[in-house]
Amino acid sequence: MSIDLCKADDLDDRTARGFDILGNGRDALFVIRINDTFHGYLNACPHYDPSARVPLAWSKDKYLNAGGTHIVCSGHGAFFEPETGLCIRGPCKGAVLTRMAIEISSDGMLKLPNTSLTGDDNDSNR
């Protein structure tokens, strides 16, 4: 069973939104919209082991830099490519964010397919 996240139209281009799908007061994953493509990532900076789930955003939904060109980690300033999750600058350069598969339903709802929160290599957005 998939999980409804939000309407795709609720996300403007070059914005991000986090989702507390576990209901523990913390965003487990986030989605960014870049040129009408949606990319989902686990909210866990690869500077540390993903099992530690060290969050990236300094505030709710603040996953991108001011220009909306890169994902930024508030911990130590790592920069990531939004389309790939590759870290291009910072202490984890060369590491990648854990991608989460995101689907869009026929009625325009962003959905998280039935997947574990450890990431999913079966991503249709790649």
Ligand code: FES
């Ligand atoms: S915790 Fe993300 S760069 Fe250090």
